[in-house]
Amino acid sequence: MEFRDLGAQYAALKDDVDVGIVRVLGSGRFVGGPEVAALERELAEYVGVKHCITCGNGTDALQLALMAWGVGPGDAVVVPDFTFFSSGEVVAAVGATPVFADVLEGTFNLDPAQIAPACAAARGAGLSPKAAVAVDLFGLPADYAAICAACEAEGLLLLEDGAQGFGGDVGGRRACSFGDISTTSFFPAKPLGCYGDGGAVFADDDRWTELVRSYAVHGKGTMKYDNVRVGMNSRLDAVQAAVLRAKLAAFSTEVDAVNERAQWYGELLADAEGELGLRLPCVPEGFGSSWAQYTVVLPESFNRDALQAKLKERDIPTMVYYPKPMHEQEAFAGACLTTSGACPTTKSLCQRVLSLPMGPYLSQADIERVAAALGSML
Numbered sequence: 001m002e003f004r005d006l007g008a009q010y011a012a013l014k015d016d017v018d019v020g021i022v023r024v025l026g027s028g029r030f031v032g033g034p035e036v037a038a039l040e041r042e043l044a045e046y047v048g049v050k051h052c053i054t055c056g057n058g059t060d061a062l063q064l065a066l067m068a069w070g071v072g073p074g075d076a077v078v079v080p081d082f083t084f085f086s087s088g089e090v091v092a093a094v095g096a097t098p099v100f101a102d103v104l105e106g107t108f109n110l111d112p113a114q115i116a117p118a119c120a121a122a123r124g125a126g127l128s129p130k131a132a133v134a135v136d137l138f139g140l141p142a143d144y145a146a147i148c149a150a151c152e153a154e155g156l157l158l159l160e161d162g163a164q165g166f167g168g169d170v171g172g173r174r175a176c177s178f179g180d181i182s183t184t185s186f187f188p189a190k191p192l193g194c195y196g197d198g199g200a201v202f203a204d205d206d207r208w209t210e211l212v213r214s215y216a217v218h219g220k221g222t223m224k225y226d227n228v229r230v231g232m233n234s235r236l237d238a239v240q241a242a243v244l245r246a247k248l249a250a251f252s253t254e255v256d257a258v259n260e261r262a263q264w265y266g267e268l269l270a271d272a273e274g275e276l277g278l279r280l281p282c283v284p285e286g287f288g289s290s291w292a293q294y295t296v297v298l299p300e301s302f303n304r305d306a307l308q309a310k311l312k313e314r315d316i317p318t319m320v321y322y323p324k325p326m327h328e329q330e331a332f333a334g335a336c337l338t339t340s341g342a343c344p345t346t347k348s349l350c351q352r353v354l355s356l357p358m359g360p361y362l363s364q365a366d367i368e369r370v371a372a373a374l375g376s377m378l
């Protein structure tokens with residue numbers, strides 16, 4: 001069994017993907033160009049924002065947003081303690097200080113109530129809080145109603161890290177539209193993935209969009225050989241754009257399919273949840289997930305390593321996203337802040353989470369096998 005079956009997806013979409021790749025090979029335009037421009041229009045329309053700028057990967061997308069805002073040394077950015085490294089890495093990369101804030105046990109997402117204490121911690125350390133990163137972890141959008149209110153109260157810009165959230169929604173409004181700037185990743189295993197690296201920035205604001213486009217191409221001015229600021233080289237190539245256009249056409253069907261699979265897991269694991277203390281992922285009323293991961297929480301002090309090994313013996317791959325709180329990463333030693341109490345919910349989740357095989361092409365029989373095996377081992 002595959003953890004995420006990209007081969008099955010290719011088999012299903014092969015005709016459209018292959019036609020797109022061949023079209024690019026014949027076009028002679030390999031970086032940027034009309035294929036990329038068409039993708040950007042289609043992505044902006046799907047998400048429901050004015051602008052989409054594609055770039056090299058999801059990490060660059062986050063960094064480009066911070067660069068457009070001029071975030072740098074002396075500034076602090078609030079980041080959830082439970083996320084992939086990139087969400088905080090980019091803050092340090094622009095010279096600012098990440099302030100790691102705890103998440104909610106139920107949704108794994110940033111606790112809106114931790115934004116004010118995180119800002120207080122930053123000010124206490126002589127830093128000026130500029131922005132917050134909210135991550136749509138495992139495909140579920142964060143609680144943007146509450147997060148936006150907290151950001152407004154603190155005067156923070158909001159950056160939505162939708163690397164895992166693309167395809168999710170809140171009340172019909174799509175993920176990657178909630179931040180002042182929002183970003184996503186097209187790494188192959190993400191909800192919308194290409195066949196290499198890729199990423200995108202989404203925004204309604206014309207000025208920030210213009211700055212992101214400039215920073216992504218060597219700080220270009222009015223033309224390519226007029227460089228008005230120091231930027232980076234972060235562009236999407238046309239082959240990846242063609243792959244993404246073919247996959248975007250099938251994406252809504254895939255989002256429906258992963259939601260159906262999440263429901264199957266929920267039904268099959270209901271007993272384990274009731275009797276054995278397993279916690280299943282929850283999607284709050286009015287929210288829609290794109291299920292980048294199906295992540296369960298094991299009972300307190302359960303031997304997760306042994307469970308993973310036993311599942312592996314039965315050809316059931318599992319992953320731990322994430323084993324370590326951000327504030328405990330060696331890279332941030334002495335270079336980050338946390339709220340007082342040091343994020344106890346994140347610490348506990350890091351010990352107990354387990355992600356199960358998931359994806360739009362996962363068979364019902366495989367889900368039944370995973371659920372039965374897991375139920376029998378708790």
Ligand SMILES: *Cc1c(COP(=O)(O)O)cnc(C)c1O
Nearest residue numbers: 057058059084086087163185187
């Ligand atoms: C994958 C991921 C990123 C980074 O995306 P890349 O394309 O791999 O650079 C950033 N944030 C989160 C939450 C991610 O899962």
